[in-house]
Structures are given as structure tokens and as C-alpha cells.
Amino acid sequence: MNTMQKVENALADSEIKIGARGVQVYYGTNHALKDVDVDIADKTVTAFIGPSGCGKSTFLRCLNRMNDTIVGCRVEGQITLDGEDIYAPTVDPVQLRARVGMVFQKPNPFPKSIFENVAYGPRIHGLARGRAELDEIVEKSLRRAALWDEVKDRLTAPGTGLSGGQQQRLCIARAIATAPEVLLMDEPASALDPIATAQIEELIDELRSAFSVVIVTHSMQQAARVSQKTAFFHLGSLVEFGETGQIFTNPQDPRTESYITGRIG
Amino acid sequence: MSVGIITLIVLAIAVGGFFIGRARAMSLVGGDARKLHSLPGYYGQLVLIFAAVPAFAALILWLLVQPMVIEARIGALIAPESIAEGSTRDLVMSDVRRIANGIDQLVAQQVLSEADLRTLSTEQSDLRSRMADVGVALGSDVVQNVFEAAKEYRRISIFARMAMAAVVLLLAVTGAVFAFRRILPDFRARNVSEASFKVLLIAASFVAVLTTVGIVLSLAFETVHFFRLYPAKDFFFSLTWNPQFRGGSDLGIAPLLWGTLYVSFVALVVSVPVGLFAAIFLAEYASKPVRSAAKPAIEVLAGIPTIVYGLFALVTVGPVLRDYFAAPLGIGSSSSSVMTAGLVMGIMLIPFVSSLSDDVINAVPQSLRDGSYALGATRSETVRRVILPAALPGIVGAILLATSRAIGETMIVVMGAGAAARLSLDPFEAMTTITVKIVSQLTGDTEFGSPETLVAFALGLTLFVITLALNVVALVVVRRYREQYE
Incomplete structure (x- = not known):
């Protein structure tokens, strides 16, 4: 824990990637998220924890404007990516999502081959000039997602034929193939068995070197294992945000302590 | 007794059996449905199924087979010489059926009695015009041999219809009684109901498949006829x-x-x-x-x-x-x-x-x-x-x-x-x-x-x-x- 704390302290002053100020989210008349202020640092894993329905996934989906696709959803306040307001009228949400990738709770590979799954983003955004370059991107992405060795001989097999853990790593490879700056993960391991979960967690730790990672999780152990910063959400509000070690060992708010010790949630 | 009336009676027996079966199951356990293996309604269904299914199956089978049997027996009665030049046995058979129908009409309107019919011969009476009076048109005068065949046709038909009613109603009652007597608190009526539901589903899919087969066969037969008359190459x-x-x-x-x-x-x-x-x-x-x-x-x-x-x-x-x-x-x-x-x-x-x-x-x-x-x-x-x-x-x-x-x-x-x-x-x-x-x-x-x-x-x-x-x-x-x- 001591070494971990040192790493975290070193990260404390690293550059802010995403800044949120006074974010409110409404689903119709339901006020789902109240006044959230968070700064997400670059090249860091930030975990959002909290009981079901506390608004952590909702907030995550604000960061790449996935909430735009939900009818009746309204977002107020300011969210900036590299200092630029992502809800400004000049920002194209489609372009934004290429910079802020997302991995979902349930693995959702496209019903295409493994290769086509990973090549999907690069094809859409024209990232590769020619087949050789595309092959290279696909291989690099699969390697970073720690899946290459398992699938290199069957890239043309359907992605839906992989096991659950492999599918989720395929989805991660698919997300990093578009070279995003931030990777959002919505409970990426909750549908997986312990071994696959451990692989995903290891992967998240490696991804930190290149991306800013935000992960929503129900497992406090997972948050403690993979993240440097932790935000605790409760009933639509951000209760506490700080270094992971501090949140888990010395929480400032009684609600955080109750949740962590298992009394609420 | 007509088919419609038989159907109604069988249905009445089956529905009545449903209520009696349900009541019987309830009375066996003193009104406490929890002591039964199945819900009381399933015991009612048991009686209903045993009353209706064999009876209706027999009815349908009878209606399919009866015409074939009668045609075969009457066809043998028609002498070859009563088939006129250019006519066919089938045409004479349809005459027989029409005459039998005409006799029915005459008897129903009391122009003829059953006793008259026995002695009636085609030489003495103008059957053709009398039939025309009751709305049955015949193409030619009635030949004695064909008339006899028609009388026989009518006799067998009446007998067959009565026999059918008797058999079907007997089956319905027997089935109902049989099922009724099998009702015991631990009899698995629910499983019987499940099995018969499955049979119903299978039967429904068979109807669809058989219809397709029937359509293809009927097309194929006539197509073969056509290709005998007209070369397939030209077609x-x-x-x-x-x-x-x-x-x-x-x-x-x-x-x-x-x-x-x-x-x-x-x-x-x-x-x-x-x-x-x-x-x-x-x-x-x-x-x-x-x-x-x-x-x-x-x-x-x-x-x-x-x-x-x-x-x-x-x-x-x-x-x-x-x-x-x-x-x-x-x-x-x-x-x-x-x-x-x-x-x-x-x-x-x-x-x-x-x-x-x-x-x-x-x-x-x-x-x-x-x-x-x-x-x-x-x-x-x-x-x-x-x-x-x-x-x-x-x-x-x-x-x-x-x-x-x-x-x-x-x-x-x-x-x-x-x-x-x-x-x-x-x-x-x-x-x-x-x-x-x-x-x-x-x-x-x-x-x-x-x-x-x-x-x-x-x-x-x-x-x-x-x-x-x-x-x-x-x-x-x-x-x-x-x-x-x-």
C-alpha cells in the first residue's frame, strides 16, 4: 500500500484530462445526477463506486455524450475535455466519441469476424491507409488487449464465438483501435468469471500508460486494485472524491465509510 | 340423424362430462382441491377429451369411408347394358344418387310411401316427371336396373347413417364413462391433458404439411396428363x-x-x-x-x-x-x-x-x-x-x-x-x-x-x-x- 500511495502522490499533480463542473442530469422529470464536480487526470485510472442507481453510469455516459441517444435525457453544467466544453454546439458528438472510447457492461461484439470487429473504428474514421496498415492497427490493438495470442490464428472467426472474457477483451481492443484519449468502462468485468476478471484488471492497469481510464464498478476490491482515484456516488450526488488509498482507508464522509464497510448499498 | 345433430349431442356429452368429472374429483377429496394431484378442471378435461376425441375421430373416419364402400357395392349392381353409349359408370352412379335423392323427396312429401316403393316399377309409372315435380331433374327415363340400384343405395345409406349415429354416440358415452371411472385423487389428469395438447399441436402441423403435399400431388397428376398430350420440350x-x-x-x-x-x-x-x-x-x-x-x-x-x-x-x-x-x-x-x-x-x-x-x-x-x-x-x-x-x-x-x-x-x-x-x-x-x-x-x-x-x-x-x-x-x-x- 505504501508504494501505491507514492505512485498516487506523484500522480496528484498530473494534468487534468476531463473536468466536470456542476453537472446535472435529468431523465424527463427525474433528477438523476445532482451537481457533480470531478477532475479526471490523464494516464490515471479513476473508479466510480456506489450502490445501484446512484448515477455513476449516468455520469460516465455524459463523458462521451452517449446520453444524447436516450430520449428525454437532459444534461446541464460543464464538462471539458482538454479544456474544451464537450457540450458546446460546435462539438460533434460523433467525433467526440472517437476520442472518448467506451466499453460496456455486457460484452457486445458485432456479429462480424474478430478482425472486422477491431477494424470497425479505423475503417469508419479512415485511420488506415491500405490493408497493411489496417492489419497493423488490428494486431496492435489485439496485442494491447492481451487477446492476440489467443485469436491470431482465427481472425476470420466470428467475434460472438469467443468466450465471455475474450469477448470483453475484444471490445476493449475494438475501443482502443480508434486511438482514443480516454477509455470509459461501465462495469467491464461484472459479467465475467474471476479469471477473466483478473485478466481484464491486469489489462486496465497496463492501459493506464497510454490512456486516461474511467471505470464504473460494483466491486470495491476491484476499485481498490485497479484505480488511483476513486469517486463515491450516492443517490445521484458525488459524496467523496480522492485518492483511492485515502477513500478506502480514511474516508472523510460517514456515508462513504458506511458503504465501504458494507452498511449501505 | 344428421351429422350436425350427432355433433351437437357428442359436444353436449363432452361438456356435461367436464362438469361431472370436475365435480366427481372434488367430491372424492371432500371439496379440498389441494388433495388432488391436478387442479379439478383437469379431471373435467379428462372426461371431455375421452368423450369427444374418439367419437369425433370415428365420425370423420366414417364419413370418409362410407361413400367409398357404398359406391363399390352399388357400382356392382349396375348392369353393363344399362350404361348407355357414350356414357360412363361414373355418370350412371351420379344418376343413381340423384334418383335416390328424388325418392327421399317423394317420401318426405308423402307422394310415395315406403310400401309403394317396394312394388313400384319403372314401366308402370313415369318416375321422371314425378321427380321433376319435386325439383329433381333427370336427363333420361329411368331404367329398372338403375332404379333398383338407387333403391338399394337409399336403403344402405339410411342404414349406414343410423349405424354411424349409434357407433359415434356409443363411443362418446363409453369414453366418458371410462374416463369418469378412472378419476382418483392421485390420478395424473394434468399429464393426460399435457399429452393431448401435444397431440393437438402435432395434428395441426400435420394438416399444414399434408395440405402442401396434397396440392403438389394434385398439380403433379394433372401435369403428367398434360405432358402425355403435349410434348414437354415444346412447353x-x-x-x-x-x-x-x-x-x-x-x-x-x-x-x-x-x-x-x-x-x-x-x-x-x-x-x-x-x-x-x-x-x-x-x-x-x-x-x-x-x-x-x-x-x-x-x-x-x-x-x-x-x-x-x-x-x-x-x-x-x-x-x-x-x-x-x-x-x-x-x-x-x-x-x-x-x-x-x-x-x-x-x-x-x-x-x-x-x-x-x-x-x-x-x-x-x-x-x-x-x-x-x-x-x-x-x-x-x-x-x-x-x-x-x-x-x-x-x-x-x-x-x-x-x-x-x-x-x-x-x-x-x-x-x-x-x-x-x-x-x-x-x-x-x-x-x-x-x-x-x-x-x-x-x-x-x-x-x-x-x-x-x-x-x-x-x-x-x-x-x-x-x-x-x-x-x-x-x-x-x-x-x-x-x-x-x-
Whole structure:
């Protein structure tokens, strides 16, 4: 824990990637998220924890404007990516999502081959000039997602034929193939068995070197294992945000302590 | 006793058995349904099933077999010399049936008594005119031998009907009593009900399969007749369709097949893009209120009878195409054209394509859309690259259904494209299709045994084979290219 704390302290002053100020989210008349202020640092894993329905996934989906696709959803306040307001009228949400990738709770590979799954983003955004370059991107992405060795001989097999853990790593490879700056993960391991979960967690730790990672999780152990910063959400509000070690060992708010010790949630 | 009355009595026994069986089960456990293996209603069902099913099965079987047995026995009674020149045994048999029916009428109106009938002979009385008085028309005077056969026919029929009533009612009562006596608190009536439900489902699927087999067989038999009279080589490879009343016709399928494919092609060119785009709009782009208004509005098109579409083609589309398009451009002067029928048929098919495609597009999981949007894909990229490939099997199914409808459509073709068989590439010329010619050959004045009529069956079978082949090809294509989601 001591070494971990040192790493975290070193990260404390690293550059802010995403800044949120006074974010409110409404689903119709339901006020789902109240006044959230968070700064997400670059090249860091930030975990959002909290009981079901506390608004952590909702907030995550604000960061790449996935909430735009939900009818009746309204977002107020300011969210900036590299200092630029992502809800400004000049920002194209489609372009934004290429910079802020997302991995979902349930693995959702496209019903295409493994290769086509990973090549999907690069094809859409024209990232590769020619087949050789595309092959290279696909291989690099699969390697970073720690899946290459398992699938290199069957890239043309359907992605839906992989096991659950492999599918989720395929989805991660698919997300990093578009070279995003931030990777959002919505409970990426909750549908997986312990071994696959451990692989995903290891992967998240490696991804930190290149991306800013935000992960929503129900497992406090997972948050403690993979993240440097932790935000605790409760009933639509951000209760506490700080270094992971501090949140888990010395929480400032009684609600955080109750949740962590298992009394609420 | 008539079949209707027998049916009603059996039903009454069965329904009564239901209530008695239920009451019996309840009384066995002193009104506490929890002590029964099954819910009380299942014991009622048990009695109902045992009363109704064997009785109705026997009734149906009897009705099928009885005519065959009687025909065979009476047929043997008709002397060969009573079959007139140019007539057949079948014709005499139908006379026998008509006379028997006439006797029934005479007896019912008390013109004749059963006693008179026994002594009556054809020489003494003018049966033909007496039958005519009660509304039974006979083609010729009644021969004694045929009259005897008719009397025998009537006697056996009456006996058979009574025997049938007795057997069926006895079966119903026996079944009910048998089931009633098996009711015990731990009898598994629920499982019997389950098993009989399964049998019912199997029977229903058999009806569908057997009907198809029956249709194919009946077509195949007549087609074989046709090919005995007319060479198959000419039918398939002759390029002219020119039926004559007095034989010597040219019955080449080519112009009809060409017309069918041409009209269907135009119809699909209209309906597939329009229907598919409409479906994509409804499923992916439209807001809820728009969708709930537009979807039923499009489906109204499916409810319009094809004859109304035909009128639309005849009165509006045909003349408009001719006056504002074909005639000014100098490419045609007929209001009946492949274009007219194809356009109108295409409109008719839009809801088939759009409604089914809309359903399959909606069935594509939201998670796939989310995955695509999260990678920075736009809506149309998501539709083209993720949703359509995933929905492909369903969409191909929708297009196949539309194609089958197009190939089988008759009314719009008659009124829109005319009835002239022609091999031409010009879409503004009148042409006709296989289905139209099946109708006109079968309803024509020619004798049923002639090739001019029988050709209808060969045409029908060809059509059937074509659509079947189309289905098989589509299945193979879909299996190869589909992208299956969980």
C-alpha cells in the first residue's frame, strides 16, 4: 500500500484530462445526477463506486455524450475535455466519441469476424491507409488487449464465438483501435468469471500508460486494485472524491465509510 | 340423424362430462382441491377429451369411408347394358344418387310411401316427371336396373347413417364413462391433458404439411396428363403462346415466364428500396409519436384488396404513364404495360417489406447500436455496417415474401399489364404472366381433358418449382452471409 500511495502522490499533480463542473442530469422529470464536480487526470485510472442507481453510469455516459441517444435525457453544467466544453454546439458528438472510447457492461461484439470487429473504428474514421496498415492497427490493438495470442490464428472467426472474457477483451481492443484519449468502462468485468476478471484488471492497469481510464464498478476490491482515484456516488450526488488509498482507508464522509464497510448499498 | 345433430349431442356429452368429472374429483377429496394431484378442471378435461376425441375421430373416419364402400357395392349392381353409349359408370352412379335423392323427396312429401316403393316399377309409372315435380331433374327415363340400384343405395345409406349415429354416440358415452371411472385423487389428469395438447399441436402441423403435399400431388397428376398430350420440350422451349380452341395450340411457357419475371422485377425494384428505407426510418430515426402514426398508415396499404389496386392501375396509373411519359417520349401507346402493373404491384408490396424489416431491425439488440455509437459511428454508418448485416436474414425473408406475392399476383396484372402473351424487353408494352393464363385457361370453354386446359396445371407446377427454388437459393445465401447475434 505504501508504494501505491507514492505512485498516487506523484500522480496528484498530473494534468487534468476531463473536468466536470456542476453537472446535472435529468431523465424527463427525474433528477438523476445532482451537481457533480470531478477532475479526471490523464494516464490515471479513476473508479466510480456506489450502490445501484446512484448515477455513476449516468455520469460516465455524459463523458462521451452517449446520453444524447436516450430520449428525454437532459444534461446541464460543464464538462471539458482538454479544456474544451464537450457540450458546446460546435462539438460533434460523433467525433467526440472517437476520442472518448467506451466499453460496456455486457460484452457486445458485432456479429462480424474478430478482425472486422477491431477494424470497425479505423475503417469508419479512415485511420488506415491500405490493408497493411489496417492489419497493423488490428494486431496492435489485439496485442494491447492481451487477446492476440489467443485469436491470431482465427481472425476470420466470428467475434460472438469467443468466450465471455475474450469477448470483453475484444471490445476493449475494438475501443482502443480508434486511438482514443480516454477509455470509459461501465462495469467491464461484472459479467465475467474471476479469471477473466483478473485478466481484464491486469489489462486496465497496463492501459493506464497510454490512456486516461474511467471505470464504473460494483466491486470495491476491484476499485481498490485497479484505480488511483476513486469517486463515491450516492443517490445521484458525488459524496467523496480522492485518492483511492485515502477513500478506502480514511474516508472523510460517514456515508462513504458506511458503504465501504458494507452498511449501505 | 344428421351429422350436425350427432355433433351437437357428442359436444353436449363432452361438456356435461367436464362438469361431472370436475365435480366427481372434488367430491372424492371432500371439496379440498389441494388433495388432488391436478387442479379439478383437469379431471373435467379428462372426461371431455375421452368423450369427444374418439367419437369425433370415428365420425370423420366414417364419413370418409362410407361413400367409398357404398359406391363399390352399388357400382356392382349396375348392369353393363344399362350404361348407355357414350356414357360412363361414373355418370350412371351420379344418376343413381340423384334418383335416390328424388325418392327421399317423394317420401318426405308423402307422394310415395315406403310400401309403394317396394312394388313400384319403372314401366308402370313415369318416375321422371314425378321427380321433376319435386325439383329433381333427370336427363333420361329411368331404367329398372338403375332404379333398383338407387333403391338399394337409399336403403344402405339410411342404414349406414343410423349405424354411424349409434357407433359415434356409443363411443362418446363409453369414453366418458371410462374416463369418469378412472378419476382418483392421485390420478395424473394434468399429464393426460399435457399429452393431448401435444397431440393437438402435432395434428395441426400435420394438416399444414399434408395440405402442401396434397396440392403438389394434385398439380403433379394433372401435369403428367398434360405432358402425355403435349410434348414437354415444346412447353418449356417454344417461344410462342397461342392456345386454339380446336387443338394445334402453341403452349410455350417462355413468354408467360418472361412476363412474370419482368413484372415481378419491376415490382421489387419499386418495393424493396422504398420499403427498406421506410423501415430503417421508422426503426432508427423516427421519434415515438411519428412511428406510432406512420407504421399503421403504411400497413393500411396491406389491407387494400388487390382488385382495388387493379382498378387504380387501370384507371389512373396506366393512362397517366401513357399520356405523360410513354406517349410523349414515343416509347409506347398502350395503357396496359409491364410498367403499370409493376409500379402498382410495387406499391402493394411496400408494407410487406417495410413492416417485416422494421420488426427485424427492432429486434437487433440495442447493445450493438451502443457499441457502434461509442466508437464514433454516425447513425447511417451504424445502420449500414452493423444493423443491416445483423438483420439480413429477416430482411431477405421479407423480400422473399414480397417476391412470392409478386409472382403469384393476378388481379393487378390482368388490369394493369393486360392479357397478351409477349416476349419483349419494352416495359411499356402489354404483357401477361403465368397466373393470369392459369385463370384464363381454366375458365375457358375448352374441354377439361384437353391440353389447352391441362396446361394450367403444368404452369402452376412450374410456378411452384420456381418459387421453391427461389426460397432455397435465398436460404443458402442467407446462411453464408448472415451475421448472427446472440
